[in-house]
Amino acid sequence: MTTAHEPAPVARIVIDNAHIATVDPGDTEFTSGHVVVAGNRIEAVGAGPAPEVPGAVRRIDASGHLLTPGLVNTHHHFYQWLTRGFAQQAILFDWLVELYPTWARIDDELCHAAAQGSAAALLTSGCTTAADHAYVFPRGAGDILGAEIAAVAELGLRFHPTRGSMDRSRKDGGLPPDNAVETTDEALAATEAAIDRWHDPSFGSMLRIAAAPCSPFSVSTELMRESAVLARRKGVRLHTHGSETLEEERYCRELFKMGPTDYFESVGWLGDDVWIAHSVHMGDSDIAKFAATGTGVATCPSSNARLAAGVARVPDLLRAGVRVGLGVDGSASNEAGELATELRNLLLLNRVAWGADALTARQALRVATLGGAQVLGRDREIGSIEPGKLADLALWRMDGLRHAGIADKVAALVLGAAAPLTLLLVNGVPVVENDRLTRADEDTIARDVATAAATLARRAGLT
Template sequence: MATDRTPAPAGRIVIENAHIATVDPHDTEHPSGHVVVAGHRIEAVGPGPAPEVPDAVRRIDASGHLLTPGLVNTHHHFYQWLTRGLAQNAILFDWLVELYPTWAKIDDELCHAAAQGAAAALLKSGCTTAADHAYVFPRGAGDILGAEIAAVAELGMRFHPTRGSMDRSRKDGGLPPDNAVETTEAALAATEEAIDRWHDPSFDSMLRIAAAPCSPFSVSTELMRECAALARRKGVRLHTHGSETLEEEKYCHELFKMGPTDYFESVGWLGDDVWMAHSVHMSDADIDKFAVTGTGVATCPSSNARLAAGVARVPDLLRAGVPVGLGVDGAASNESGELATELRNLLLFNRVKWGADALTPRQALRVATIGGAQVLGREGEIGSIEPGKLADLALWHTDGILHAGITDKTAALVLGAVPPLTLLLVNGTAVVENGRLTRADEETIARNTAAASTTLARRAGLT
């Protein structure tokens, strides 16, 4: 098992005079408050100026700022950073059929560049923790998951990569080409190896692995069952796509004689160690099963709109007690790649579909922070600003031209334009300062991702 054991920052950081949205169980907000960070953890939070802190190495006057927990991204596909802008007018199945032949040409070098581009966009939009669903492992492509992990570690993001898999290609009735899938045995072996090599279950872990067969239409029932057993034997979480489109619903009924949720139940894929991406088309009975079992949902509003999949029943999921987090999804179906924009789209799309009282700005912020932490099994560590939790914090500048006059600072973040990001702390370390990455050169990342995108397009015969 490889772990990130970066020493805790020396001294204390004091942030004061900020409007603080703690997202604690009572949704406590301090119109002018303080937070003290000691090493990797939050030591104190409260109203008014900070108490005297003799060993403070940095004091930040955050007047005109909103301080929130770092945002948590619960579903992404980093490799897709290299295929943005393609298949612009397609629904999911057509989009996959068009893009799979290109994705089958990826390798570890290209995925390192893609992961840096995707992670950079997330960090610059206030995201401190991200789950990535890597499931395309072409033969001879090298160490794709290792390349992504290395790329993200360089930028300082808390990372939950999943070792995905597919074992049903076109010849088996699936969508991906033959060289983009693995055998069932190889997929299980590679998943176990990834867990043994990288998973760190410690409290302040920067790296946790989950097992993640891709979807009901690209994975055999045997792989679904065996992967669930493997994950539970190893003590890691489970992730897959589910109930994303009406076409998927029809496919499941034709192949399995039941809908996606009943199929997941039949193969051991409901539980409080499982989260599903999308969950757009769910019946009341489906929602009840998720609620009773504690199965989580990663809702991806922009991607679902881009592919015309629909709007998830987020208000109903929340009322039922289902854990719900926010996701960007792959950048090939959400070209902005930013998580902060998803707060606004989450609220607006749900109001368009379900009414003006469907979600409030504070509910949207909860989904993007403590909701995501719960989905990833880390609600005791991240997702809110409380003493003892890890110091993953986002400081937003909210008194500039775009937000001046919006007195409700939380509404300014959710309903307004994404505010400039003055500071982003991950594990108590600054990874973004004044809108710029601190641990990598942004222009270099941009050049590398552009070059990698060009290389992939050439390999796939697109240029």
């Protein structure tokens, strides 16, 4: 029952007079068009004003705005929100060695605060769906994955958390401390339990789980192989890191006598149910194997630049037919934690690396929307503005100081300054309005994050 303090339910939301980039198969755009949202679905999209619709309606005059699909984040580490600004001049392996002792002291309460900070930053940057790779589960730390899921649900983000794992600590030749890893059997059992407890495969699901051993250098071959078997038995996707740095390439060749892609193939980790984060250092044969097997890639341009890892061959991946989505990566290697700014960095870094015609603004938008949906196996539900799809939509203001006068609004979004967000719908529900969260107080989240970060620093002996 609606109380006196709750708004009356709205049967439909009508967005009129927007420039619409649908990201549909034909890259259809309307310079002045409409979208009708009914419940959690897109009911209609087209040129000109919206038709009259029955029932209670909220009408939005979107003149001067760009409407796009909500952005899709395919790789993140939410817990790292509490350790931003550390190891500022380090490459990946040195960065991990410096940070693992601190991460080994996280717990479920701290991760709840970190997840809210991460999710808030994503939502207010136009992201409607996010995958998170949680893989640090110290003993006695409580229900870390459950805390993240609860925190994100409060804010309304569509969530794809993974149950990650590590079973190779320093004593086994890995990088993490002994108390930050699990045994192989513990990791597999916890992954299966997480799938049974939370995974919702239904159309429109707000919560899906994937199996995600951390990386070839922190996970045993047995855990990699058995995780693939488990995931396919349970019908969930697989995720890990791969080909991120040259150091990782050398490590794999020394330990496994093959490169990362061939190693993934040897343990059953190539397929259309798999997506690999980073994939920076890939040769032509690696790209061909990804394309032939349908294996997806989460490219993380800002993080790869922050850690001096390199620039993924995104133009070559796309030309080969590899599914590519955009990722923030961990907040400790991308302190902004936003997804919209990754559009610009994706375009610019690939042009620096591969030439002025490497990517277009519309290709960058497609990677950040439909590309991410494809990587997560959800392109029939999200990623483009088409009737019948879920109403995950971002309405960007483009007539303000920083964007007015740029005739091409998609270029303004991708190449310009971070655009103000007038409205963000997730599953048809407004979760951001006028750059502010609708379901949580941002100042409270900021205070909780600051407290949690200080607590973790004290535990790690940093203060």
